[in-house]
Amino acid sequence: MAHLLGAEALHLEYPTKVVFDSVSLGVNEGDRIGIVGRNGDGKSSLLAMLAGRREPDSGRVTVRGGVTMGVLDQQDTLDGEMTVGTAVVGEAAEHEWASDPKVRDVVNGLLSDLDWHALVGTLSGGQRRRVALAKLLAGEWDILALDEPTNHLDVEAITWLAQHIKGRWPKNAGGLLVVTHDRWFLDEVCTATWEVHDRIVEPFDGGYAAYILQRVERDRQAAAVEQKRQNLARKELAWLRRGAPARTSKPKFRIDAANELIADVPEIRNKVALESLAVSRLGKDVVDIEDVSVSYGEKDVLHDVTWRLAPGERTGILGANGAGKSTLLGLITGDVEPSDGRVKRGKTVQVATLTQQTHELDKYMNDPVRVVISELQTTYTFGSGSKAQEMTPSQLLERLGFASAQLSTPVKDLSGGQQRRLQLLLILLSQPNVLILDEPTNDLDTDMLAAMEDLLDSWPGTLVVVSHDRYFLERVTDDQYAVLQGHLRHLPGGVDEYLRRSAEIAKGTASSGGMKSATPTEATAHAEPKLSGAEKRAAEKQLASVERKMDKASAEIEKLNAEMAAHDQSDIGGLSDLGKKVSAKEAEIAELEEQWMELSEGLD
Structure with missing residues (x-):
């Protein structure tokens, strides 16, 4: 594959911190690279250097002659006096841009709800973000460099963006660099992952799930790696393998290796114990909306x-902006009164909401973090029974990624992600038994999202989550519902079913009848049919055949590697021939793994 872009010995530092030290890497035709890492480790700085928006202190970035790069920054650079149409397609007449199927797709995918003639300056921040993204995608580029492109996008728009990126270039053409905390998007789009950490950039094959597997293997082999980070990654891998089979159909890694790595990892949540504890704290009645x-x-x-919101229930709520999700949450909290019907709340219910704003921190802005937590209760208990864990506020802060040095930092000087985590801590320590999370993933990197998910796994109460982050929603909730055309619909098929129903409604094909709220039992009756007995046996037989072929190919690779080790190391030609045979067998295994995934999904 042809080389598009290269970086050699990049060095970047701030007065108090070295961000990168002699980083070298490259982007080839067909690369789709996701960039992950903790906030502050340099993801956006790396992207800016590669895109030519920032000069490194030393080292250089070279771009192949004639290669064009389109960049989406986090900053808003649109002219507020332009109309939406002018910002996206310039002065082109409608018949010109509308005749281009790619531009039509971009406009329909991102701007269908906006007035084409509205001034950009009158739009909300999220709408302006979509206009900026549409402007970029309407152009022709050899490389796209996207910094948090899913910010302010709903589930439908994120799904559209993934499909657009996947179909934008032929398989071995174009290049993508994307910084995002949206783990579903990383898995859906990316064929490689770069982890930015400790002044280096470490490459991994595959999307997010494959990256997690390889990181677990790296952590197991490196005794000096932090044990806590390793355990979180293994726990997440366990969920990827056990709870979301469709998620692991994208990366190319050995399933038996993944299963071996998670063999001693318990289920992520003990639902029976948590629900039992929730009943003891809440009683049998939580919130009934009738x-x-x-x-x-x-x-x-x-x-x-x-x-009926039950004790210990973990529910995700989906819906387009303006569909009525906030109104539904208001019914639970009591901030919204029904026009008709009734809302009944249990006597012991204490609702707390993690909102999209951080107003809870306003009174603490000038106080150091240690002063804030000194005013809180001294201990907090997570989990139940023999696994109950008593933690101090300081220990909780550490679990949420705060270093001891940050305890002396005033709240106003914390990053957006740190303020978000402190806000969650304050809410948890107020001891609610019903917790509402409204877009909780804003400003958090993938490691911190995993830490928050780990914390919520042992939280014994009723949880309601509204989020456009598909991965987070599926990870922390057990059931999903959608607000569609003013009705609450159960989604036994999860986010995929929501997207299908939304598309049907948009096309006007959804039935106007039968729109009453469905119970999980009623809705499950409409699930996809299972394989027949004969079909299942045939699929299982084919699956076993593929597994035997994979084992045979793996054994041949081991044999070839042994031959290479014993071969005369001065015989470059002979070693090269053996290496080509190994590569051919690895490619064969990759194809077999794809077959294995497709067959195993059909059996789920």
């Missing part, structure tokens, strides 16, 4: 919603 409708003036938002 035949509720909500209207604002002449606008109907929710219609005939019936929903």
Whole structure:
């Protein structure tokens, strides 16, 4: 594959920190690279250097002659006096840009709800972000460098963006560099992952799930690596393998190796114990919403919603912006009164909400973090029974990624992600038994998201999550519902079912009848049919055949590697021939793994 871009011995430092020290890497035709790492480790700085937006202190970036690069920054650079249409397609007449299928796809995918003639300056921050992304994607580029492209996008738009990127170039053409904390997007789009840490950039094959597997292997082999980070990664791998089989159909890694790595990892949540503890804290009644409708003036938002929120239930809520999700949450908290129907709350219910703002921290802005936590209760218990764990606020802060040195930092000087984590700590220590998380993943990197998920796994209460982060939603909730056309619909098929239903509604093909709230049992009756007995036996037989072929190819690779080790090291030609045979067998295994994944998904 042809080389597009290269970086040699990049060095970057700030007055108090070396960010990169002699980093060399390259981007080839067909590369789709996701960049991950902790906040502050230099992901955006790396992207800016590669895109020519920032000069390294030493080293250089070279781009092949004629190669063009389109860049999406985190900053808003649009002219507020332009119309949406002018910002996206310039002065081109409608018949010109509308005749280009790619531009039409971009406009429909990102801007279908915006006024083409509206001034950019009148738009919200999220709408301006979509316009900037549409402007970039409407152009022709050999390389796209995207910094947090999924920010402010809903689930539908993120799904559209993934499909657009996957189909934008032929298989072995174009290049993608993307910084994002959206782990579903990384898995769906990327064929390689770069982890930025400790002044280096470490490459991994595959998307997020494959990266997690390889990181676990690296951590197991390196005794000096932090034990806590290793355990979180292994726990996440366990969820990837056990709880989301469709997620692991993308990366090319050996399933038996993954299963071996997670053999001693327990289930991520003990649902029975947590629900039992939730009942003891909440009683049997939490919040019952019965035949509720909500209207604002002449606008109907929710219609005939019936929903019983049970002790220990973990529910994800999906819906487009403006669909009524916030109204639904308001019914739970008591901030919204129904126009019709009734809402009944248990006597012991204490609801707390992690909002998209951080107003809870306003009164602490000038205080160091240690002063804030000194005012809180001295201990907090997570989990139940023999696995109950008592933690101090300081220990909780450490679990959420705070270093001891940061305890003396004033709250106003914390990063957005750090403020978000402190906000969550304050809420948890207020001892709610119903917790609502409204877009909780904002400003958090992938490691911190894993830490938050780990913390929530042992939280014994009722959890309601509204999030456009598909991975987080599927990871921390057991059931998903959607607000569609004012009704609350259960989604036994999860986010995929939501996307299908949304597309049907958008096309006008959804039935106008039967839109009452469905119970999980009723909705499950409409699940996809299973394989017949004969079909299942045939698939299992084919699966066993593929596994035997994989084992045979693996054994041949081991034999070839042994031959290479024993071969005359001065015989370059002979070694090269053996290396080509190994590569051919590895390619064969990769194809077999794809077959294995497809067959195993059909059996799930």
